[in-house]
Amino acid sequence: MKITSVSVKKVEKEDSRMKGIATIVLDDQLAIHDIRIIEGDNGLFTAMPSRKTATGGYRDVAHPITTAARNMIEKAILDVYKEGE
DSSP: OOEEEEEEEEETTTSSSSEEEEEEEETEEEEEEEEEEETTTEEEEEEOEEEOOOTSSSSESSOSSSHHHHHHHHEEEEEEEETTT
């Protein structure tokens, strides 16, 4: 799996932990939209797109299966985000 494109739109709302929204393209064939960039207590991290369930919880619409894939996606997104600072 190769990340072939990353785009980030920064969100500038006061008192919001969400700092941006990202889209990635994998192997020039699959796009994942609405990946949130969040300012956590230990720095920036990404949250995959999710939707609200009937019970009021949230469930990821798409997510990496392995830690290596999650780390690769997060690094690619955060690198692009930080380039724009």
